[in-house]
Amino acid sequence: MSALLGYLLIANLAAFAAMGWDKSSARRGVERIPERTLLTLAAAGGGLGAVLAQQVFRHKTRKQPFANILVAIFAAQAVLAIFLMSRS
Template identity: 45%
Template structure:
């Protein structure tokens, strides 16, 4: 059971971060085409669970980098995730 969790967790975590990255790219695309956008609330929620993908998406797509809420929240989420990984591995 524990082996399954150790195997499954990284796969799920990578998937969530991939979705996060993709949503930032999709929202940037929709912004350029003046289409219906993904809400900031949704982007922040996915950023909470997949902050590495969100941070990469913000930088790669140059999206939401000027908004203070995103500029400070997403790196904070990433920092919390890194601290949790370090804490779990001790």
């Protein structure tokens, strides 16, 4: 269980950092991180980190369908987490 929590911590930190980096890149007008990469980081366990970064950095909050897909990923992960916790 601790290995899973460690993985989730790293995945969420990576997603948070990537969203922050992408926002910084957008402001500076330099090469950006593709949306597919940001969504992949979220789907790989970093949904919470990505959603938090979206709010903290005010990044891609109105960009559709990105924002809806991100919320769907986070919601699915939350449902899965609740299900798994209820089984133990």
